[in-house]
Amino acid sequence: MPSSDDRRDQILWWLRPLAGKTLPVLASLHVVGDNTTSTAQRVILRVDDYADPAYADRVDDGRVLPAGPFDFTARIGLLATPSGRRLNMATLAQAIAFTGVADVNVTGVTITDAPTLPRGDIAWYFGPAAAAPLYGFQQVLATDPRVTKGVAIQNPGHEPIPTNGIMTTEFDTPLANGSYHLTMWTEDAGNWQNKPPLLQRRIEVNGAVVTYQTLTWDQWVSQGYVAGRAIEADPTQAPFFTVSAQRGGMLTTDVTVTGGMLRISLAGYPAAALYLAAMVAEPRGPAPTAAGLVQAQRALAFASDWPVVSGPPTAPNATALTAVRSDASGTAVTTAPGGFGYLTINVTSPSAASASATVAWGAKSPIEAQAWWNMWRWRRVDASSQGLKFDNGMLRGDIATIAMNPRLPRGIIVAFNVPATTLPGNYHGRVQVTQGGSSASVPFYVEVLAAVRPAPVAKVGPFLDFAPQWVNQVVPMTEARQQAACDLGVLSWFGFTTVVPPLEAPIDSGTLAAYLAELGNAERTYGTDLVAYAPLKGMDVSIGRGAPAAAKLAVVADKACSLTPGERCSRAPVYRLDREASGRARWQRAISGRSSLSRSFRLPLPVPPRSPENRVATP
Structure with a gap:
């Protein structure tokens, strides 16, 4: 049976008429069905060009399909086995659609063909x-x-x-x-x-x-x-x-x-x-x-x-420029000193002329406010599915020139960063939206509570790499580092407490100097709570592990000290590439310097006077 390698598989459609037929070179298999579950499911299209092929010599074209009806085609001549072998169009035997989920139905697998260019072309x-x-x-x-x-x-x-x-x-x-x-x-x-x-x-x-x-x-x-x-x-x-x-x-x-x-x-x-x-x-x-x-x-x-899973919203049918709160009733944004808050506004207009938005406070306020507008894009429903949704999750910072479309509502997000020294109380303001000679105003106030926010139980932040368009052999890394500094600043403003910054792997004198410069940029924003994943990975790839790697890194460490005169330097194995079953305890031994040099990477860092441990990030 086609599902012999996995008894959970359910055969949804078995197209036997392929046997004995030579199909046209541009022929495709057209699969139609319905995923009646609420989540994306995987459907496998298996195609054989001889009887009972081994698993490694058959085609299994897997598609992760979103919930709802699905409809996809696969050009047969482009299907390949795991070894890269293309199917023989003259000896095709069968096509089978199957899945491991009972609530996925295939209603048809048919053969379709491509059209032809006009005569004379x-x-x-x-x-x-x-x-x-x-x-x-x-x-x-x-x-x-x-x-x-x-x-x-x-x-x-x-x-x-x-x-x-x-x-x-x-x-x-x-x-x-x-x-x-x-x-x-x-x-x-x-x-x-x-x-x-x-x-x-x-x-x-x-x-x-x-x-x-x-x-x-x-x-x-x-x-x-x-x-x-x-x-x-x-x-x-x-x-x-x-x-x-x-x-x-x-x-x-x-x-x-x-x-x-x-x-x-x-x-x-x-x-x-x-x-x-x-x-x-x-x-x-x-x-x-x-x-x-x-x-x-x-x-x-x-x-x-x-395939489209979720389409555009209903056109707003606006007759005048309007701006209303869309996040909750009332005007309050409640937070505490050292906290963060935001409000969302929905803007509609019958005009396509660009608009602008400003945030004004009724009195002097220590609270920082930034505004962005939502841009509509087609985006993936999630990372594991091929479905698309019409979504306004992309934020644009050019708030002085907001693109307007009479067919779409326009969202504006205003974020508030409340310094830890802010006194409790209500801070009033309004968001003013202007389009040509029209304007609309949305009042709000930020309520700062007389409360102390507890320290976070864990530090949270993203992995950040250099923007790929600036990493090349044609232009210097100046733009890439400026982009990284901008990204680090934005993430810090939003309240992320740590980050995996983009850093060079310090494997020679040139990359070491770059590494220290990039590390300094990251530290100016985040202090010393950084996870140096990228340089660790780069060193692993470039110089491997074990004693030869440790010896080379010892030389790099000496150069790091010479580049930072007046500071103490440490060769303590701060970051590790291997983690044993004991997990955290093993990391602590690495921090204390008692782990084997041949099993640890020594990441050379100039150490501020406080403590060599302040650069340590545990997983």
Whole structure:
């Protein structure tokens, strides 16, 4: 039985008619069903291309599906076994959908196929044949003689265009003389962790420049890496058009071929400038259609991977600018000295003109107030599910230019940081929202109680790393450190009591100096209660563990002392890489310096006069 390796599995659908059929190269399995539980559940689509394959030689395409109806497709020719072997389309035997939960129902598994480009269009796809968006694309591999210096690129994902392509400096192909409308997809989208930078690019078609781009690193960050940050989700459109439609680097131009050849020349820096994913040449006419067909297939693939669980709210139907409290009735925000509070405001307007908000106090107040506005985005329901929700959890700090949309309510959050020296009492103020010649006011008061907040039972804070767009070999780490300092300041203002800061691994004199500088930035905000996870991990990777590592770190420790004249230095093994079953007791022995040098990392730190233990963070 297909579920023999797990008797809890429930077979939901068994598609036997695959046996003996050779399916088209772009055929997909279309799975429809309903997850009637209240949480996301995993459904496995198993596909075999011969009878009774071993577990390691069969395809198990798992999807974590949110609660509710589901509908997804899987391009059969792109499915692979754990070893990376692609399925043989000529010997497919069966497809089975199964799960381990009784309340997940599959109502159908069918075979679907892709559409075809219009007659007369000529198209090229620079990736696996089974990944092409439509029929009519010629497959062109990196080793094709028409390609100069080709390198194959495959990124994660199921969308046909951003996922596959080649790096090349030139593509020469025969093409009948005539006038064409040419569409090219040219973006190397990278992966979820890394977007390849693109600073300089020139693309020519038969000698004519189609695009010429020269960017500084700062410009690439704003125009490329975080370009989508300012795009608010449109409640009238599917998520694809906000999240992914602009990806792919689509370029269009008209070209007249006279010598029977089409030549695409690419140059630039870094390597992403040479990326080419797909091209379509349409005989020039009044209304090109190929780009629209390709985008439609991309939208279907996106919708299959990212189903909508919760859509946009009902349009507010506002007739005038209004602002009302949305968190609770009344105007009080109650807290204590050294505490924190906030209020939320709901703003609606029939106008799309930008608005602004200010916080004003009735009398001088020691309380600090900051305001943000909520931006609507499509976001994952949770980290384990592929479902999307229309959500306004993203906060924007540009409170002087609040984007307004008559179809959406706009949230404003005002946070209050109450210093520990604040006297008990009521502190009155109001939030003023202005749009053009209209304004709306929301009164409030912060009630500071005559109470002493107890010390927290545990210290809480996030893991923080350097912003990846600033960590590279092109620009210095100045921007990355400034970004980290800003992040640390914001987290501290919000009341986090400790943090895992971004720190270099001090494995040589250069990185040691950087480590000490970064440590100083973090200490100015958080004091000495820091967890140095990143440098510990970096040292583990770079120099390993045991006696050789300890010897090298001893040298680094000496250099740390020479870089901090006038301060005592300690080589006590403050942080450990291994933790025994006894847990905390073992850490205490490490702190006291009695643990074996060969089993501990000595993290060299200049020690302030108070105590060497004040840099210790226990897990």
